[in-house]
Amino acid sequence: GDSVTQMEGPVTLSEEAFLTINCTYTATGYPSLFWYVQYPGEGLQLLLKATKADDKGSNKGFEATYRKETTSFHLEKGSVQVSDSAVYFCALSDLGSSYKLIFGSGTRLLVRP
Amino acid sequence: GAVVSQHPSWVICKSGTSVKIECRSLDFQATTMFWYRQFPKQSLMLMATSNEGSKATYEQGVEKDKFLINHASLTLSTLTVTSAHPEDSSFYICSARDVATSGRTDTQYFGPGTRLTVL
Numbered sequence A: 001g002d003s004v005t006q007m008e009g010p011v012t013l014s015e016e017a018f019l020t021i022n023c024t025y026t027a028t029g030y031p032s033l034f035w036y037v038q039y040p041g042e043g044l045q046l047l048l049k050a051t052k053a054d055d056k057g058s059n060k061g062f063e064a065t066y067r068k069e070t071t072s073f074h075l076e077k078g079s080v081q082v083s084d085s086a087v088y089f090c091a092l093s094d095l096g097s098s099y100k101l102i103f104g105s106g107t108r109l110l111v112r113p
Numbered sequence B: 001g002a003v004v005s006q007h008p009s010w011v012i013c014k015s016g017t018s019v020k021i022e023c024r025s026l027d028f029q030a031t032t033m034f035w036y037r038q039f040p041k042q043s044l045m046l047m048a049t050s051n052e053g054s055k056a057t058y059e060q061g062v063e064k065d066k067f068l069i070n071h072a073s074l075t076l077s078t079l080t081v082t083s084a085h086p087e088d089s090s091f092y093i094c095s096a097r098d099v100a101t102s103g104r105t106d107t108q109y110f111g112p113g114t115r116l117t118v119l
Helices: none
Strands: A003-006 A011-014 A019-021 A023-026 A032-038 A044-050 A056-059 A062-065 A075-077 A086-093 A107-112 B004-007 B010-013 B019-025 B032-038 B044-051 B067-073 B076-081 B090-097 B108-110 B114-118
Touching (some): A003 A086, A023 A032, A032 A062, A044 A062, A044 B108, B004 B090, B010 B019, B019 B032, B032 B067, B032 B076, B044 B067, B076 B090
Parallel strands (some): A011 A107
Antiparallel strands (some): A003 A023, A019 A075, A032 A044, A032 A086, A044 A056, A056 A062, A062 A075, A086 A107, B004 B019, B019 B076, B032 B044, B032 B090, B067 B076, B090 B108, B090 B114
C-alpha cells in the first residue's frame, strides 16, 4: 500500500541555518504530495503541495519539489527562524487510497536563537 | 478562506461519560470530513471518513460503536466518544474537503484539534 517515510527528528538548528527534511514515498498511482506543519498545541496547517512530477510547491520561504524518479518530496528552507519551530508532516493522497491522506511520522524542528 | 473549526478545544470528563466533538467548515461546504487521532509525539491516525447524509466509513481497528460519527449537513460533522475511558484520552483532529474544488484537488483543511482527557 501507499506509504510515506520521513527522516526522524528532532532536528535542531541555529537561526538562519539551512533546513532539509527528507521525505520519500511509495504509491501505486500518481499521488499528490503535501507538507503540513503543526505548531505546539494546534492542528495541522497546509504548508505547500505539489500535484505532479517536477512541480515545486513553495510557501513562507519553504520549498519542495516533486521528484518522481527518486519518489521524493524533500522540504527545504534557506534560512530558518525561531518561529519555524514545529512538527512537519509529509503526506500523500491519491486515487489508490481513495484520496485519504497518508502521513509520515513527522519531524520535529527546533530552531535556537 | 477554507477555515475549519472544532469545539470544544479541550475537554475533561469522567470515565464512563460520553463526549461530543463538533467539526465545522466555516466558509465552504464539505461533503467529506475526516476524523484523526493523534497520540503525543506521533503522527495522525485516520479513524473514519464522514460523508454527508450517509454512514461513516471506519478504518480497520476503530470501533464504530465507540466512536459515533454524524455528518448531518454540509458544514458539520460530530464525533461522539461513548463511555469514555482513560485510554481514549488523545488529541482528536478533523479535516474537511471543499466540495467546490474536490473534483480538482484533494487538499484537506484541518481543524485546530480537540484535546480529550478522561479521568
